[in-house]
Amino acid sequence: MNDCENPSSQLSVTSPPQMHPNGSQPNGIQSMEDAFNRPVNPEALQMVLSYLRRNGLTETEEQLQREAGHMIKNEHSGGLRPEEAITLEFEQFIEHANACTDVVQAEFSQLIFPIFAHCFISLLEKNVETARVFFNRFKIFIPECFSEFLHQLSLIEDVVTMRSSEHMHILRENKFLVRLSKPTLKHLELIQMRVHGLKNLIAQHVTIENSDEMAKNRSTIETQMGGILGLTSKNEKRHKMLFSVVKDELMQAIDKRKTKGKDLKDLGKKMQTHCPQPDRIPLPPISEHLREERRNWLRDVSKMNIISPESPVSICMYTTLNAPIGVSSCVFSDDSNLIAMGLSDSSIVLNSMDPMNKMKKLRDIDFLEKIDIETADNVQSQMFDLQASTTSVRFTGHGGPVFSVNFSQDRRLLLSAGGDRTVRLWSMETQRNVVIYRTPTIVWDAQFCNRGLYFATASADKTAAMWCTDRMHPLRIFADAYGDVGCIDFHPNCNYVAGGSDDRYVRVWDVLSGTRVRIFGGHKASIIAVKFSPCGRYIVSLDAIGNLMVWDLAYQRLVAAEITEQTGTKGSISFSRDGGILAVSHGTSSIQLYSLDNLISSVLAAGPADAHIEPKVNMDGFNIGTYPTKQTSVIGLHFTRRNLLLGFGCFGQ
C-alpha cells in the first residue's frame, strides 16, 4: 500500500466532494489513519481507486485492483449485493455490445453465451431466485446457435441439479475460446474498465485469441460459432497430415475419363509429399478379391457418366413399404448389387438387386468335406448351394435397433452396429453371425476401411475407436469428444479416422499414434454425417439443423458452408465416383446435390491457395439440384460405378 499512501492522504485533504457520502472530512482523515492500522477497508479502496482513475494513473489503479480486487468487486456498484451487481454488469455489457458496429457486434456475440452461462452459474451459487430472473431476462440476447445449450441450462434448478449436469461440468472445467480482432479487443477493454466482475469472469473462463485479419462480414463469423467450447484455436499444434491418396490405375482411369483427355495439371509431384508410405500402418495385402473388384470397376469406368449441366444426374430411388417398425440404416455394396438394411426390430435384411446374381450360401461342413478338390472340376459351384439361393436373406441376432450397416470392400463381410451395445460381423458366404464385439455403450456407427481388416466405431460414451477384425478389443481409442460421437468415416488411405460428435466439432485422428490431427468447429447442432472426399483432401459434414460444411484438411479451414433449413436426424453423404459431386440427404424427403468441383475451382480462382480465404456461405453454383420425394424419408445414398445415384428411403416413416 506504499504507493497509495500519499495519494490517499492528499485525497482526504484536497477533495472533500469526492469523498464517500458517509464520511465527512474529519471522519475521512480518521478512517485513513485507521486504515493504515487495520486491514484493507473497502471504502477507502474505493476512494483511492476513483482518485487514481480521475488522474489517469491507470497502471497503479490496475495493480491495486488486482491485489485488492475481491473487496472492490462487491462495492463497485455502489453497495449492491453481488447478485444484483452481476445483473447490472451484464446489462451494461449487452448495451455496450449492441451499440457497436456490425462486425464488431458479431465478434462480441461470441462472448455473450459464455459470460451469460458463467454469470448464471455464479448467481445460482448465491441466490436461486435472482438466477431465475437473470435467466429469463437475458435469454433473448443469446445467439441462435446456442439455443440448445440454453435449453439445457434452463432445466437447472439449483446447485444440486447443477452438479449432475454434464454441460455444466464441461463449461466449468474448460475454457471457452473466442477469437477477436483488434478493434473488438479495444472495445472489450473499454467495457471491462467499467464492469470488473465480468472482467474477472472473462479472465477465468474465457480464452481470447487475437485474430490477425478482420473478418469482412457478419456471416463469416457466424459460420464459426456454435461449438460447445467456442472456436477451435488457431494455435493448435499443426500436425502434419498425410491426406493424399495414391493414384493407382483405377483412379487414373477415372481422372482421364473426367477430363476427357484434356491435359491434366501436373499435381502429381505435389500430391506425393502428402501421401503416407504404404507401410506406415500395417495394412493387409490387396487380396485377390479386392483386385477383382477393382478390375470390375475399371471395366465400368468407360461407361461412367460425368455429371454436368449437360448430363444431369439420374436418381433411382428404392423405397420400403410396410416395414412395421422401420428401417434405421442401410448401405449398398460397392458394386451396387446388394442392399443391407438395418431395421429397428434388430434384424438385418439383405436383398440382392440383380436377379441373376442371387446370394449363395455355403453348404454345411459335412458336404464341403466331401468335395474332392483335386478331381472335381467345378469346385466353386459345388461349394455353394445354388438351388437354395434367394434374393433376400434376414440376419437376426442383434438385441436392439441396428444403427449402421457397412459392407467390407470385398463383400464377404458385413459389419453392423446396434443399440444393444454390440458390433457384429456377419459372413456373407455362410450367412451367419461370426463375431460379436462388445462395447460399453451403444454404437452409433461402424465403418470398414477400404482395405479391409480395420474398422472404426463411434459410440455413445463420447469415444471413437478403431478395431481390427481379429481382436476382441479396440486397437485405438479416441476419447477427445465432449459429446456422443454420432458418425465416423475412414480416410481413403486408411491412415485417418474422422468423427463428428454431439459437441459440434469434427475431429480427425491419426490411426498410427492416436493423436487428434485436426479439429473443426462451426456447426450449430449435433453432427449427423461426416465423409471424406475420395481425393482425401476435404471433409464434408452435415448437422442436425441442415448446415453442410466443407473443410479443407490441407489448410485446416472452412471452405464453404451451406445453410439449409432442413432438420433431420439421419444424414447421408455420398460422393460420385469421380469425386466431383456430392449427394446429401438429411433424413427428410429430399436429396440435394452439390458440386465440389465448382467449389474448388472458385476457391482456386479467388487467389493463391495459402492466403487467408473467407469461407463461402451459400455460394452460387455449389448447390446444383434439389430432388424432393413424396413422404419418403431418404436414409441412404450411393453412387454406382457408372455414377447413377441410388437412393434408399422409407415410405411414411
Next chain:
Amino acid sequence: MADPEGKEADASGPSEGQFSKEAQSIMGLLTEGGITEYDPRVVSMLMDVQYAVTTKILEMASGLSRHAEKSRIDSDDVQTAADMLGVLGSSAPDREKMLLLAQDKNAQPLPAIRHNYGLKLPNDRFCQLQQNLVYKADDEYQQ
C-alpha cells in the same frame, strides 16, 4: 395406487381434472421434454418407474444415514445413494480417466498382420462358429 388405475381405464380424450397430481406432474415433464404425442399408458408406466426408483434410492439413503448415525436423511445421503445406484448421472467414465486409458492404448503399436489364408477373424473360441441350435417344440407334450 388407485389413481393411476383410474386413469388407465380412461384411454379416450383425457381432460385435466381427471388426473392425480402425480400424473399431472409426469405430463408436465413430458411436455417440458418436448414430447406432445404419447399413449396415455405411458404416463402410468412412467409413474411406476418413478415410484420404484425413488423407493430404491430412499431405502439405500436411509441405510446410509443410519450407518453414519445421523438422525435424518439429508441431501448428501440421497446423492450418494443415487451415485451408487447409477441413476441421475451418466454411467460413462470420467473424461480424464478415458483420456488416460486412451493414451495407454494408443501408445501400443499396431499389431503386424498375420499372413495366413482366409478371413482375418479372432481365435476360434471367440467367434460364433458353433452350430446354431433351434428350439423345437415337442408337439406330444402340448397335447
